[in-house]
Structures are given as C-alpha cells and as structure tokens.
Amino acid sequence: MKENVLEMRNVTKRFPGVTALKDVCIDLRKGEILGICGENGAGKSTLMKVLSGSYTAKEYEGEILIDDKPVSFTNVYDAQKCGIEMVYQELNMVLDLSVAENLFVGNLPLRNGVVNYKQLYSDAEKLLERIGFDVNPRTIVRLLNSGQMQMLSIMRACAKNPKILIMDEPTSALTDQEVETLMKLLNELRDSGVSVIYISHKMQEIYRICDRITVIRDGQTISTNDIDKVQEQTLIEEMVGRKVENMYPKENHATKEEVLRVEHLSVPHPNIHGKYIVEDIGFTLHKGEILGIGGLVGAGRSESLAAIFGQYVKGVKKEVWVGGKKVKITKPLDAIRHGIGFITEERKLTGYIGVLSIRENMSIASLKKLSGLILMKRRKEREETDKQFRQLRVKAPSSETKLFQLSGGNQQKVILGKWLINEPEILFIDEPTKGIDVGTKADFYQIMNELTSRGVSIVMVSSDMPELIAMSDRCIVISEGRITAELEGEEITETNVMRAAIQGKK
Amino acid sequence: MKAQEAKSPLLAKSIVSRIFSIREMGTIIPLIILYIVIAFVNPNFFAPANLIDVVRATSYTFILAAPLTCLMLTGNRDLSVGATTALGGVACAWGLTSLHWGIIPSILLGLFAGLVVGLIKCFIVLNLKLPPFIITLGLQYIINGFVLVTTLGNPITGFPKAFTNLGQGRVFGVFYTIIFALVLGIAIHLMLRYTRLGREIYATGGNKETARLAGINTTKVLMIVHVAASVFAALVGILYASRFNAAQSNAGAGTEMTIMAAIIIGGTSFAGGSGTVIGSLFGCLLLASINNGLVLMHVSSYWQNLVFGAILVISLLLDKIRTDKSGGGL
Ligand SMILES: Nc1ncnc2c1ncn2[C@@H]1O[C@H](COP(=O)(O)OP(=O)(O)OP(=O)(O)O)[C@@H](O)[C@H]1O
Ligand SMILES: [Mg+2]
Numbered sequence: 001m002k003e004n005v006l007e008m009r010n011v012t013k014r015f016p017g018v019t020a021l022k023d024v025c026i027d028l029r030k031g032e033i034l035g036i037c038g039e040n041g042a043g044k045s046t047l048m049k050v051l052s053g054s055y056t057a058k059e060y061e062g063e064i065l066i067d068d069k070p071v072s073f074t075n076v077y078d079a080q081k082c083g084i085e086m087v088y089q090e091l092n093m094v095l096d097l098s099v100a101e102n103l104f105v106g107n108l109p110l111r112n113g114v115v116n117y118k119q120l121y122s123d124a125e126k127l128l129e130r131i132g133f134d135v136n137p138r139t140i141v142r143l144l145n146s147g148q149m150q151m152l153s154i155m156r157a158c159a160k161n162p163k164i165l166i167m168d169e170p171t172s173a174l175t176d177q178e179v180e181t182l183m184k185l186l187n188e189l190r191d192s193g194v195s196v197i198y199i200s201h202k203m204q205e206i207y208r209i210c211d212r213i214t215v216i217r218d219g220q221t222i223s224t225n226d227i228d229k230v231q232e233q234t235l236i237e238e239m240v241g242r243k244v245e246n247m248y249p250k251e252n253h254a255t256k257e258e259v260l261r262v263e264h265l266s267v268p269h270p271n272i273h274g275k276y277i278v279e280d281i282g283f284t285l286h287k288g289e290i291l292g293i294g295g296l297v298g299a300g301r302s303e304s305l306a307a308i309f310g311q312y313v314k315g316v317k318k319e320v321w322v323g324g325k326k327v328k329i330t331k332p333l334d335a336i337r338h339g340i341g342f343i344t345e346e347r348k349l350t351g352y353i354g355v356l357s358i359r360e361n362m363s364i365a366s367l368k369k370l371s372g373l374i375l376m377k378r379r380k381e382r383e384e385t386d387k388q389f390r391q392l393r394v395k396a397p398s399s400e401t402k403l404f405q406l407s408g409g410n411q412q413k414v415i416l417g418k419w420l421i422n423e424p425e426i427l428f429i430d431e432p433t434k435g436i437d438v439g440t441k442a443d444f445y446q447i448m449n450e451l452t453s454r455g456v457s458i459v460m461v462s463s464d465m466p467e468l469i470a471m472s473d474r475c476i477v478i479s480e481g482r483i484t485a486e487l488e489g490e491e492i493t494e495t496n497v498m499r500a501a502i503q504g505k506k
Numbered sequence: 507m508k509a510q511e512a513k514s515p516l517l518a519k520s521i522v523s524r525i526f527s528i529r530e531m532g533t534i535i536p537l538i539i540l541y542i543v544i545a546f547v548n549p550n551f552f553a554p555a556n557l558i559d560v561v562r563a564t565s566y567t568f569i570l571a572a573p574l575t576c577l578m579l580t581g582n583r584d585l586s587v588g589a590t591t592a593l594g595g596v597a598c599a600w601g602l603t604s605l606h607w608g609i610i611p612s613i614l615l616g617l618f619a620g621l622v623v624g625l626i627k628c629f630i631v632l633n634l635k636l637p638p639f640i641i642t643l644g645l646q647y648i649i650n651g652f653v654l655v656t657t658l659g660n661p662i663t664g665f666p667k668a669f670t671n672l673g674q675g676r677v678f679g680v681f682y683t684i685i686f687a688l689v690l691g692i693a694i695h696l697m698l699r700y701t702r703l704g705r706e707i708y709a710t711g712g713n714k715e716t717a718r719l720a721g722i723n724t725t726k727v728l729m730i731v732h733v734a735a736s737v738f739a740a741l742v743g744i745l746y747a748s749r750f751n752a753a754q755s756n757a758g759a760g761t762e763m764t765i766m767a768a769i770i771i772g773g774t775s776f777a778g779g780s781g782t783v784i785g786s787l788f789g790c791l792l793l794a795s796i797n798n799g800l801v802l803m804h805v806s807s808y809w810q811n812l813v814f815g816a817i818l819v820i821s822l823l824l825d826k827i828r829t830d831k832s833g834g835g836l
Pocket of ligand 1: 015016018019020038039040041042043044045046047089395396404405406407408409410435437
C-alpha cells in the first residue's frame with residue numbers, strides 16, 4: 001500500500017447556527033486521485049477550505065497531518081508552503097489583469113525589482129502550450145469565457161508544482177474538449193507523484209479518473225471505497241440518503257403556439273474586435289416547450305441569450321417578437337417587462353448578491369410586485385420568499401442567511417427562486433444545474449416540468465449532454481456562429497448533437 | 507437546523523460573539539472607551555454645555571454623512587462633498603448680500619449650486635464611466651478653485667438675523683440643526699429599511715450587474731445618491747454660514763475624508779452593499795467626541811491630524827477584516 005501524504009482527523013467546523021463538518025476523517029495517498037462527493041451543502045468545499053488554510057487553525061477542531069507530521073495553518077500561504085494548492089469552486093481571478101499576470105500572480109518574474117514582462121509572457125506561453133490551451137497570454141481575463149477562466153485557475157495552481165492539489169468542481173464550466181485536456185493533465189500529475197483531491201457532482205468523471213472515493217453527507221464521512229469496488233447506484237444512495245428513482249422525469253407540455261421569435265440575431269465577439277460570435281441566427285419558442293441549445297462552450301450560446309435579454313446591446317443586431325408582437329429590448333428591464341427571466345451561468349458575477357440575505361436576493365427581480373409606490377410590502381415579501389425557500393429546500397438556517405454563507409448549489413436554488421417569484425412567461429436558463437448534486441438535479445427538472453405545465457416556456461443552454469437530451473423538447477445546435485442543426489424528439493441524440501456542434505470546425 | 511445541538515458554553519459564546527458581530531459595535535466600543543478615558547482626564551467634557559457642543563457638531567457632520575452613507579452603500583465615494591459645502595455656503599451668501607434676495611430664494615440658490623455639482627458629477631461618473639475616486643477629487647479642486655476665485659478667499663458676512671437664526675436658534679433649548687439632523691437621519695434610515703429605493707440601493711452596491719439584470723434601474727439609483735450627497739453638502743454649507751454669520755471659502759475643506767472614515771467605522775463597507783445610517787450616526791458622534799476631547803485635553807492641533815489619520819487607517823483595516831470574514835476575498 002502506498003504511503004499517506006495527508007490525513008485529516010476528526011475535523012469539526014462550526015458556523016454560527018450550522019455545524020458544517022462533524023468529525024470528518026479523510027486520508028490521501030501519494031500519487032492518487034481521491035474523489036469526494038456529496039450533496040449540496042454537505043460540507044465538501046468547507047473541508048477543502050480547512051485544508052487549504054482559508055480557515056485558520058483556531059476556527060476549527062481536529063488535526064491535519066502531512067507526511068505524518070501535524071501541521072496548522074493560519075492562512076493560505078502557510079498551506080502553499082506545505083505544497084497544498086486549491087482551485088476554488090468560485091472563480092477568483094483578477095479580471096482586469098492579463099492571462100499571464102494571473103497565472104503567475106504571487107511569483108511574477110522580477111528583474112531589478114520590477115516585473116519582467118518579456119519573461120512573464122514567454123513563460124506563460126510555454127506553460128499554455130505544454131497543456132495545449134489556446135489563448136493569448138496578453139488577453140485581459142475579463143474577456144475570457146468562464147471555461148477558459150476555469151482552465152486558467154487550474155493551470156495557475158499547477159504552475160506552482162504542488163504536492164497536494166485540490167480541485168473543487170473544476171469541470172462545471174468546461175467544454176468536453178477542455179475536460180479531456182484536464183483529464184490528461186490529471187493523469188500526468190498522478191504519474192509524477194502528485195496527490196489530487198477531486199470534488200465533483202459528475203459520476204462519470206469520478207469513475208473515470210479517481211482511485212478512491214469518499215462520500216460526505218451532512219458534514220460527516222459516510223464511506224471511503226476503492227472506486228472499482230463500489231457501484232454508482234450505491235454511491236448516489238449514500239450521498240442523498242434515499243433512493244433516486246428517475247434522474248430525468250421529463251414531461252411533455254409543448255404546444256404549437258409561438259411565444260417568442262428571434263430573427264437576424266448577430267452578437268459581436270467578446271474577444272475579437274469586428275467579428276461576430278453568432279451571425280444572423282434565429283429561432284422560435286413555443287408555449288410550454290423546453291428548447292435546448294447545444295454546442296461547445298464558446299460557441300456563443302450564453303452571449304446570444306444575454307444579447308436577446310438586453311444585457312449586452314453594443315453592436316448587437318436583433319429582431320424579437322414576443323407573443324406575436326414585435327418588441328424592442330434595449331435593457332434587461334425591457335425584457336423583464338415582456339415576461340422574460342434570465343438565469344445566467346456566472347452565479348457570483350451576475351447571479352446573486354453575496355452580502356444580502358436569501359430573502360433580499362429572491363425579491364430583487366420582483367420589487368415592483370412586492371412594493372407599493374414607495375414602501376416594500378414586507379409581509380408579502382416574506383410570504384413569497386419563504387414559500388420558495390421551503391419549496392426549493394434551500395439548506396440554510398433561515399431565509400435571513402446571507403448568500404455568501406451558502407454552498408454553491410444552494411446559491412443556485414436561490415437564483416431560481418428569484419425568478420420563480422417574478423413569474424416570467426419565458427425563462428432563459430444558462431447551465432441550469434451547474435454545480436448541483438444528483439438528488440437536487442432531479443428536483444430541478446421536476447420544477448422545470450411544473451413550469452412548462454403552467455405554460456411557461458424555457459430556453460435552456462446546457463453543456464451537460466444527458467440533461468440536454470433528456471429535457472429538451474426541441475434542440476438547436478450552434479457552431480461557428482451559425483445554427484447547424486434543429487433536432488426534435490427522437491432525433492436529439494448524443495451523436496447528432498455532437499456532429500452538429502463540431503460542424504464547420506477546422 | 508443543527509443550532510439546537512450547541513451546548514451551553516457554546517451558547518454563551520455565541521451570545522457574546524453575536525453582540526460583537528453587530529456592525530455598529532465598531533464605533534460603540536471605542537466610544538465607550540473614549541468616554542471612560544475622558545472622564546478620568548477631564549470630567550469637564552460631561553458638562554451639559556460641552557455635551558451640547560458635541561451633539562451640535564455631530565449634527566452638522568451627520569446631515570452630510572447620512573446621504574453620503576447611501577452613496578457609499580452603492581459602492582461609490584465622493585471626495586467633492588467638502589468643497590461643495592463651501593460652494594453652497596458661498597452661493598447662498600452671495601444671494602443674500604450681493605443680489606439682495608430673500609432668505610428662501612438664497613437658500614434655494616445654495617442648494618441649486620449643490621444640484622449642479624451633483625448633476626455634473628453624475629454625468630462624468632455614469633456616462634464617461636471614469637473612476638469616481640479620481641473624478642470627484644478633480645471636481646473637489648475645481649470647486650475649491652471656483653470658490654476662491656469668486657470670493658478671493660474673503661469670507662462673506664452681514665446676513666439678516668432671520669437667516670443666522672437657522673444655525674443659532676433653538677426650540678426648547680435644542681438647536682434647530684440637531685432636530686433637523688435627527689429627522690433626516692430617521693427619514694433616511696426608514697427609506698433604506700422599508701422602501702423599494704432602499705432595497706435598490708443595497709442591491710446596486712452589493713452587485714451592480716446582478717441588480718441590473720434583475721431589472722433595477724441602477725443608473726437612476728446612482729444618480730439619486732450622487733445628487734443627494736451634493737445637495738446635502740451644499741445645505742451643510744448654508745447652515746455653517748448661518749451659524750458663524752459668515753460664508754467661508756474653506757468651510758468643510760478636508761471633511762470628506764473624516765466623514766467617510768466615520769461612515770466606515772460605523773459599519774458601512776467600502777465595497778458597498780452593507781451598512782446602516784445608525785452606524786454612521788455613531789461614527790459621527792465618535793468623531794465629534796474625539797475632536798472635542800482633544801481640545802479639552804489641550805492637545806495641539808498637530809496631534810489632531812495624527813489622530814484623524816490613524817482613525818482613517820483603522821477604519822479601513824476594520825472594513826478589511828469585516829469583508830474577509832464575509833468571504834469577500836473568494
Ligand atoms: N461562511 C459561512 N458562514 C456560514 N455558513 C456557511 C459558510 N460557508 C458554508 N456554510 C454552510 O456550511 C455548509 C457546507 O457548505 P459547503 O460549501 O462546504 O457545501 P458543499 O458540499 O461544497 O456544497 P456544493 O456542492 O453546493 O458546493 C452549508 O450548510 C453552508 O450553508
Ligand atoms: Mg462546494
């Protein structure tokens with residue numbers, strides 16, 4: 001048996017009102033990939049923040065042993081000195097610095113006390129090339145899409161040659177291609193003796209890459225097994241503590257009545273000046289339908305939704321009809337007035353407000369409904385938000401909990417709740433179940449069914465192939481700025497979607 | 507959920523930690539400590555006349571700090587309010603003395619000057635999308651320069667009695683300005699807590715893009731807080747002119763920094779999205795008490811600068827600790 005590089009013993013971590021971890025024990029061996037899975041709010045991210053020094057040794061109980069020696073960290077740098085690097089679940093890049101600067105932040109190459117940019121860019125180029133990641137190191141990070149940003153944070157961690165690498169849901173924003181790159185990278189790291197902790201809600205990936213798997217539920221370790229000795233069904237049951245019968249409970253409520261039509265939509269490319277990311281596309285959405293939009297990340301799907309919704313206006317060309325009437329949408333408020341809601345992909349940047357409570361976050365899209373001319377209707381607000389809080393089973397002490405205190409998946413539920421209170425006729429959802437656990441995913445799909453049964457129509461961008469296939473009534477695929485396929489019912493298969501998604505690619 | 511499991515020592519700990527986690531504690535504790543120190547060094551501080559002085563000084567800063575809190579809640583800052591104070595006073599005095607206008611038109615003229623500054627500031631900050639810190643600093647110099655050029659640095663005096671009565675008069679022994687500050691504070695507090703606009707201010711400060719995507723007119727919100735800050739700054743200038751029977755070109759100079767420090771000590775975060783007006787009130791009270799206490803203890807004015815500088819640094823440090831705790835870094 002291989003030696004242990006890391007052992008965490010009886011770790012307990014309390015937040016005001018919540019015990020996030022209770023006597024958790026894990027061990028990590030040299031050169032292995034240990035998977036950690038569990039429901040939203042189970043405590044995975046918290047455990048990893050304990051390990052990476054985000055919480056100081058005083059803030060939790062328990063022991064951390066590295067190479068059988070007890071250690072205690074007071075900050076992230078202490079942990080980094082012991083060779084621990086973490087890729088966080090939420091992006092933490094400096095958006096206005098370049099790719100290269102972000103990669104080497106903290107150890108920029110210096111010459112005579114000033115940054116040696118020439119060397120910085122050539123180092124960055126080398127690193128990017130080695131991993132086969134195609135971006136210009138001089139690009140400002142803000143211009144990258146979320147997948148590229150995620151790859152960047154992974155590379156930033158690797159660039160420091162860690163002994164223990166922690167990844168918290170690294171693939172939730174990645175394209176299949178990027179996932180492949182990551183898997184290759186992980187294999188290389190394992191072969192060179194690095195130990196990796198890999199948190200994911202995607203069973204497929206866990207089975208593919210991990211050596212062992214630890215399940216955490218309600219802040220406690222439930223089991224640790226060799227991956228080839230345990231069945232997926234068993235894992236899921238251990239995670240949720242009950243049986244999940246049907247992952248994709250799709251119901252069909254689609255009609256033929258047109259509610260939204262978009263024509264001649266052209267959206268400027270966010271990185272390349274003068275080029276369009278999608279050019280002259282159009283589609284129709286019917287009442288009660290779920291229209292899936294497939295394609296590779298970076299194909300311009302998110303940008304298209306954002307442009308229709310009025311988030312971006314500069315350089316956008318579009319013609320939009322809602323309920324048969326031509327409408328002008330020049331800002332998000334226009335779209336909302338026409339009954340459109342938009343759940344974006346980037347929770348932290350455009351989805352929630354961390355310093356405000358669950359209640360305040362859920363009501364901000366419906367202030368008109370929840371207030372009179374001047375005053376807020378506090379009772380009505382409380383009723384509506386409490387209803388969503390219960391229905392969506394948000395895991396938090398109360399609806400006064402601030403959003404930054406919630407786990408990623410629970411934040412997503414609050415964002416959904418925000419739009420459910422607004423009661424839109426049309427809902428755009430960009431990556432609906434990003435970072436959501438298996439049990440809750442099924443709940444989410446059930447909610448989508450309820451919405452469509454009430455006549456709400458949904459446009460869903462998804463990179464999760466099984467989800468796209470199971471939940472879409474109709475599916476369009478975007479590639480190289482054009483719609484390369486429109487599939488319906490039985491035609492929506494993995495091969496058809498993939499073929500269309502890479503069509504026109506060099 | 508699992509809160510009930512907490513054992514009793516933990517419970518006691520959580521009560522203490524809850525008291526300490528009240529935002530306003532950042533000012534209340536130093537305030538208490540300060541009063542204890544002063545009580546030992548110079549009990550004269552607690553003489554009624556002196557206490558009234560402290561409260562009176564607080565009322566002026568608070569009339570400016572309350573609307574400025576709203577501005578800071580949206581994550582913005584304004585370095586031009588001090589200069590706008592001088593401009594407001596001078597404009598009003600000009601109306602009274604040179605134009606021989608009545609009191610109300612003159613006051614309106616002073617407020618109008620503040621409004622103009624506010625609108626110019628909005629235009630630059632919102633449309634040209636330049637950083638507010640630098641822009642308002644530039645604006646501060648421009649307004650200062652303008653006031654100096656027009657007054658040649660001389661104070662304007664000779665106001666009618668009815669005007670000076672504003673800053674000097676009292677009802678039942680309480681100065682009008684104190685009553686006004688109190689009413690304004692309550693009004694803004696209620697606005698932030700109970701109105702739609704209040705919610706929009708917090709949302710805009712917490713995450714502007716999220717707020718905009720939820721249909722909030724963030725431009726309108728920012729305009730309101732920017733204009734309000736300038737207009738109330740001008741009002742404070744008018745009140746100073748009335749109180750001292752003179753409009754001075756350096757009235758309010760340099761106050762923007764100390765007032766913002768008071769607001770941040772009072773629990774408003776530099777990044778926006780959280781804080782209260784009550785906290786700012788305590789912040790202003792702390793500031794005025796320190797000021798007064800230092801004078802009573804015969805500390806030279808050079809030391810006062812040092813103390814205020816330290817307060818500014820400490821307030822930012824406090825804010826950093828608070829945001830780090832709220833996971834703002836990640
Ligand atoms: N800063 C905080 N303050 C208070 N409670 C917190 C804080 N951070 C996390 N929690 C709570 O701790 C619990 C565990 O959260 P954690 O983020 O570790 O979950 P997770 O397993 O990573 O979930 P997900 O899959 O959704 O990311 C949750 O109940 C969460 O609400
Ligand atoms: Mg997590």
